[in-house]
Amino acid sequence: MRLTGRALAPAVIPAVVCGLCAAGPHPAGAATGPAAGPAVAAAHPAAHRAPPLTGDPAAGGLAAGNPMAANHSFGVVTRRDALLAGTGAGSAVAVGGDLSIGSRYTVTTPATGGFVAPGDARPTALLVDGAVDLASSAADGVLRVAGDGYVKVGDPAGSATRATGMDGSPVKTRVVAAGAGYDTAPRVELTTAQPSSSVAPARGLVDFGTLFAGHRRRADALARCPGTVRPADPSGPGATARIRLADARTNVLRLTGTRLVDLRTLDFGNRPxxxxxxxxxxxxxxxxxxxxxRTPAMTGVTAADAPYILWAFADATDLTLTAGGATLRGSLYAPRADLTDRNPANIEGDVVVRSLKADPHAGALHHAPFAAEPRCGTRPAPRPAPLPDAGPAGAAEPARAPEAGLRHAPGPEAEPPKASEGEPPSAPEAADPEAADPEAGPAAPDPVVPPAVTEARPAPDAPAPGTPDAPAAPAAPAAPSVTDPSPDAATGMAETGSRARLWLLGAGAALLVATGTVLTRASRRHRQDPGE
Structure with missing residues (x-):
């Protein structure tokens, strides 16, 4: 359930709007104060724009470009919250929501390149558009940002930046709980001295809403690519799929979820x-x-081949990597999915997901950015079946048939019942991937949603026909006083009426304050953008 203005009575909305304008979160990309102005103004360099998505598999061809090109050099990107409790990441991390941390986690960035925020002297290794949620982090949690990378935090609420020692001299910067000391935990610690003003507030450096709208469109387009790779072996539990890739083309292997679960080994006859x-x-x-x-063993390829493998889950909303799997080579591209990683083995590639929960036993996220530009099309592929579903590897792609790719392409047609969670589309471009977005599906189990729903119920109930009269009930005793034969009836009646009015005014004010508080909290937790 998402909190909307329609759940409030007209009398309540105007009273709380001003409070929400001041206290609620600003849309991604908007300045949040004087300190945010200069940084946000130059937050979206053209160098990080994704190449245009041209063509359509169903119309004869698709040039998807590199879907990771718009990620601002971040190797791990989430639209919503992230829990980093595993081993660590060898790439810069960008979190579109709030960040919580486990006992130990290390973010190490490459020696060259990276996203440099306006006015900063070093690349950003960890960007959190929301808050660093230290209250929900492990008591001994320490997230170490190695390689002298910088940290950017959009919402400083609940945290404090310590960048100077007792004598006022610069020290290696740390982000600790508000009011806590330099050596306390949980904390985020840097290996360099970053000015406090550079750490937070820094919201809007990356427009996550626009970024993920583009990711969903590209994932949907890739999902319609016809299969061109035919595994040489039959399917079934514990199966080994042997594949050979054709030269000078994008090779597309289509699998159902069941087929992937059954797969134990993916054997490459040649390297991508x-x-x-x-x-x-x-x-x-x-x-x-x-x-x-459980991720299958990938034989015939090494970490050096990971930049040319892309795992695309366009319609997935909830993915779990279970323990016992092998190293996943290639980038994991699931912009609608909440990913839970419980696999001690590593992921070698980029990770683009709606939210991320890296279990304390999860392996590392190794730096292996996707480095290809997929192209596909000229004929539709049948809906994936448990058995291999495409022509021989390297075969020419014949002319198209009436329908391409998935029988139910992700988008408005795929998940109509879930459209209620998303807002109405604000533009034609956003309508397909966002208004009835399958991403809406996992929002209900999102860890952020249940508290917001619980807190928000009193507010919608307050203006309901039955409930809003509850505060007025104390006025009822005034009725008997009208017929009170006592000589003091007139005085008592006037006094009681005045008190009732004052009581009602006070109760109304308290109700408005409570409603504003609830809405502010819900707004901070959801941070919705149009169309999501």
């Missing part, structure tokens, strides 16, 4: 390259977007 990349399209329609899987 920039000119013969592999896109693995996984359709989770039959699983209602929810899939728990």
């Amino acid at each position: 390259t920039a000119t013969r990349p592999l896109v693995i399209v996984v359709d989770t329609t039959a699983e209602n977007g929810e899939l728990s899987w």
